[in-house]
Amino acid sequence: MAQVGNDRAAQRAPITDIWLKEFYNRISGKGKKTARVAVARKLLEIIYRMWTEHKPYYKKTVTVALPHS
Numbered sequence: 001m002a003q004v005g006n007d008r009a010a011q012r013a014p015i016t017d018i019w020l021k022e023f024y025n026r027i028s029g030k031g032k033k034t035a036r037v038a039v040a041r042k043l044l045e046i047i048y049r050m051w052t053e054h055k056p057y058y059k060k061t062v063t064v065a066l067p068h069s
Contacts, residue, residue: 020039028035050057 020042023042024035024039027038046057049055
């Protein structure tokens with residue numbers, strides 16, 4: 001049951017979080033399943049840091065390089 005929940009979280013995260021979406025898109029060249037596992041692992045890392053440091057999660061901002069004029 002936990003496996004199914006983790007898979008759903010990994011599927012939803014790139015939709016709701018821009019930084020995780022960019023991470024997923026970068027990794028998805030290696031395959032969708034690999035990208036989902038990578039996002040699930042990243043979510044676990046975030047949760048672990050929140051738990052050990054007792055700090056809330058702040059969404060990372062995505063910077064976009066603008067073309068030179």
